[in-house]
Amino acid sequence: QVQLVESGGGLVQAGGSLRLSCAASGRTFSMYAMGWFRQAPGKEREFVAAISVSGARTRYADSVKGRYTISRDNAKNTVYLQINNLKPEDTAVYYCAAGLVYYSGSSGSYDYWGQGTQVTVSS
Numbered sequence: 001q002v003q004l005v006e007s008g009g010g011l012v013q014a015g016g017s018l019r020l021s022c023a024a025s026g027r028t029f030s031m032y033a034m035g036w037f038r039q040a041p042g043k044e045r046e047f048v049a050a051i052s053v054s055g056a057r058t059r060y061a062d063s064v065k066g067r068y069t070i071s072r073d074n075a076k077n078t079v080y081l082q083i084n085n086l087k088p089e090d091t092a093v094y095y096c097a098a099g100l101v102y103y104s105g106s107s108g109s110y111d112y113w114g115q116g117t118q119v120t121v122s123s
Helices: none
Strands: 004-007 010-013 018-024 033-039 046-051 058-060 068-073 078-083 092-099 117-122
Touching: 004 092, 018 033, 018 092, 018 117, 033 068, 033 078, 046 068, 046 078, 058 068, 078 092
Parallel strands: 010 117
Antiparallel strands: 004 018, 018 078, 033 046, 033 092, 046 058, 068 078, 092 117
């Protein structure tokens, strides 16, 4: 079992930055690939970024490349999502997820999910 708790969301102005964190419980964090997804009001949940168990490999949705950076610290059981140059269309609830499959862009590949953290970007 892995429990995930996201933090770091908030209300920011367009052009600003945020760093989301996802803290995982348990001693097996380093076995899991991690992903970030987001869900905007009235829309389906969509893939944002993923990272391999070692952190050596990452994957991003085309819509966020260049502005989002995923990273992890296995010693701290934490995965991060740095978001720069925030845009109003980034407004969503952001979820982290853990899966034993490779760092997939598919939500079905992840076994554990956090409760989400709200990011709201004002124009």
